[in-house]
Amino acid sequence: MPPIRVASILKNACPDECFTVKGWVRTRRDSRRGFSFIELNDGSCLKNLQIIVDADVPGYADVIRRVTTGASLEVEGVIRESPGRGQRIELQATALSVIGDADPAEYPLQKKGHRFEFLREIAHLRPRTNSIGAVSRVRNAISASIHRFFQSRGFLYIHTPIITASDCEGAGEQFQVTTLDLPRLAQQTTQIDWSRDFFGRPAWLTVSGQLEAEVYATSVGDCYTFGPTFRAENSNTARHLAEFWMVEPEMPFYELQDNIDLAESFIRTIVSDALEQCPDDLDFFQQRIDSSLLDTLEQIRSSDFVRLTYTEAVDLLQNSGQEFEYPVSWGRDLQSEHERFLTETHFRQPVVLYDYPRSIKPFYMRCNDDGRTVRAMDVLVPRIGEIIGGSQREERLDVLVSRIEECGMNPEDYWWYIDLRRFGTVPHSGFGLGLERMVQLVTGMANIREVIPFPRTPGHAEF
Ligand code: ATP
Ligand code: MN
8 A cells, every 4th residue: 555645644643643654764863772763754745754663663673774874664653742853743663664775885865965066966866855855846836836827717738849840949059850870871971861851851859839839829729838848059057958848828819018917927826836835845945045035935926027128128237337247238138147137136026128129039029110129028037037038929921921031031931830820810929938947946946957857958968
């Protein structure tokens, strides 16, 4: 029978109730008075279950030696009120057995307080630590909250393809997918004949499900995708992964400000849900990772986001008196240092920037009448910078086609996307949220590699 989980025992159990629990040993201490304390964790919550094993438990002397950090155990026992500090109850063992040993000479997680860089090298064991265990639970809560947010508003969850032949803004950042025999081709001097590849043409891993989501938004209505996304950007930053999870809602009949309203309530709902559902894990992050975490999250939950145009932000940055590594000038993309200055130093709360120069944004964003800007929006949050990027989409056939040409692409490659503007076109909007950046925001973890189970970054794909 599956055991009762520790989270449920700690929450609900009363003195004199009997349970069988199973989990992994965090620590064991032997008292000189002939009994042992075991801290057992089964991943269901941050807290351990304290287990008292008296010397008269059958087989005590033999079994207790094998109760070492990392070993797996089955324990039967009775709940007692705990006289010790730090826990309400403890389990007084009546039977104890080791399911799997963990040799203390070899188990790498003996001591506490390993560096995150080291833990990445043992990604198969790191979820057994307090911090990565807590990240896993928060990531789960956020994922569930994302689905709830959209489901409760009648959005359809759609699954867009992972393999795609269209290169949505991804120039040079895409992983190619091929079944061609590359070593053999490398020895031939001839040009590659893509018609002999699996799909009869070049194909890549998706950088975004947006274009396909637009197809569904303009037929079934409000919808969202939530899936893996791939970018071969060779940037070793603390907020970029080569494989990450993106949530992309797409809404017909939404204009830019409607889109921003939705993005704002989306982020505030996720933060608010995390505060309510993961209080122990967030307290842990507040104590161990970032002492301003709970203030930041409360602030996000309780106050409106600041909204200003890209042009206003450029003026503000130029007149701020702040020294930046990269200069700010109208028409250039803002760097992370600029975004963080706005949200961390100047406004000290989330900031939405909109109406960006059209020259730095992709072809599908709706052109404004000024001829220089498009209806793009980015949501910036403290410590991360950009967490959401979105836009109102160009719904006018002629403008879209000339924008595709202006961006140096061939409209024929986008024939089906263009068709959406030929047959019953409507104004529509959407955005993309990087799940990992959201988990970073909620946990305070400094590096994005700590908030995904098995990070893929340049040179790293083990596990
Ligand atoms: P950045 O400027 O930070 O590289 P971007 O503008 O290229 O991001 P978008 O194309 O707007 O990103 O993607 C939407 C969202 O996806 C971003 O706001 C971010 O939350 C997330 N995201 C983008 N690239 C990555 C990445 N390499 N790793 C993790 N999350 C990412
Ligand atoms: Mn962006």
